Amino acid sequence: MTICVTEPPLFDMTLTEMALLIAALAAVGCLSGFLAGLLGVGGGIVIVPALFYVFDFLDIDESVRAHLAVGTSLATIIPTSIISLRAHHKRQSVDTDLLKSWAPAVAIGVLIGVVIAAWIDGSALTGIFGAVALIVCAHMMFTPEGARLRDDLPRQPWRSLIAVVIGTLSTLMGIGGGTLSVPILSLFNFPLRRAIGTAAAIGLIIAVPGTLGFAINGWHAEDLPPFSLGYVSLIGFAAIVPSSLLLAPWGARAAHTIKVGLLRKAFALFLGTTGVKMCLTLLG
Numbered sequence: 349m350t351i352c353v354t355e356p357p358l359f360d361m362t363l364t365e366m367a368l369l370i371a372a373l374a375a376v377g378c379l380s381g382f383l384a385g386l387l388g389v390g391g392g393i394v395i396v397p398a399l400f401y402v403f404d405f406l407d408i409d410e411s412v413r414a415h416l417a418v419g420t421s422l423a424t425i426i427p428t429s430i431i432s433l434r435a436h437h438k439r440q441s442v443d444t445d446l447l448k449s450w451a452p453a454v455a456i457g458v459l460i461g462v463v464i465a466a467w468i469d470g471s472a473l474t475g476i477f478g479a480v481a482l483i484v485c486a487h488m489m490f491t492p493e494g495a496r497l498r499d500d501l502p503r504q505p506w507r508s509l510i511a512v513v514i515g516t517l518s519t520l521m522g523i524g525g526g527t528l529s530v531p532i533l534s535l536f537n538f539p540l541r542r543a544i545g546t547a548a549a550i551g552l553i554i555a556v557p558g559t560l561g562f563a564i565n566g567w568h569a570e571d572l573p574p575f576s577l578g579y580v581s582l583i584g585f586a587a588i589v590p591s592s593l594l595l596a597p598w599g600a601r602a603a604h605t606i607k608v609g610l611l612r613k614a615f616a617l618f619l620g621t622t623g624v625k626m627c628l629t630l631l632g
Contacts, residue, residue, distance in 0.1 A: 381592035418522030419562030419579030441545030457515020462561030478626030524551025
């Protein structure tokens with residue numbers, strides 16, 4: 349665990365400012381947990397940019413800011429995915445056959461992502477997040493409902509290659525996998541509700557080793573804020589997880605009762621805005 353001997357930015361805050369910060373992170377947790385259950389997109393797509401700008405506000409060093417946001421996001425996805433997975437499993441919307449097929453390849457992708465993250469700087473992580481967010485936004489906004497590439501998933505080795513890519517990019521972005529797996533599965537005529545339920549399990553496969561990898565990668569990193577386990581902020585984790593756990597089952601229930609088309613468009617707009625802002629960050 350990182351112990352700062354200088355005066356870290358978090359300790360310069362008043363009690364009121366700290367309370368507002370925790371309340372803001374808790375609100376992020378509510379939104380991320382609900383969206384994780386409702387759309388299967390994974391709460392990380394909300395948490396990473398939120399943490400990135402919170403760490404910017406706290407004047408966390410730029411060299412560790414993006415890695416810390418990604419690692420912390422992956423950690424928060426672990427309990428959220430468990431709750432969301434249990435809720436979807438009760439409704440028999442988790443495809444165990446697909447999980448058996450994809451799990452090893454996703455895990456390999458996570459390992460690749462962790463290794464890449466150890467070698468690239470924060471600006472590269474920010475650019476990857478922004479670019480993929482824009483691609484997902486374009487898909488959600490402009491792909492006609494029911495559009496598909498073919499009627500089923502491709503055979504091996506292409507099926508496993510898709511899973512490796514999902515695992516790698518999701519790890520580098522700090523997301524649970526649903527952001528990529530749900531639209532990809534939909535393009536191969538996979539039932540949407542089963543894709544969302546299965547995405548929760550995929551998120552768990554990504555988040556556990558991904559969190560460990562980022563904790564190890566950042567174990568000896570300098571300029572981390574207090575109470576950081578490598579690139580995992582324990583303060584961010586503690587503020588986000590409770591509200592995220594509370595709202596994840598509600599999102600899963602809502603996914604089976606409401607039409608989410610309009611909400612998907614609104615979320616796509618959020619993704620597009622976030623992607624543009626993250627890319628503009630690279631330009632200063």
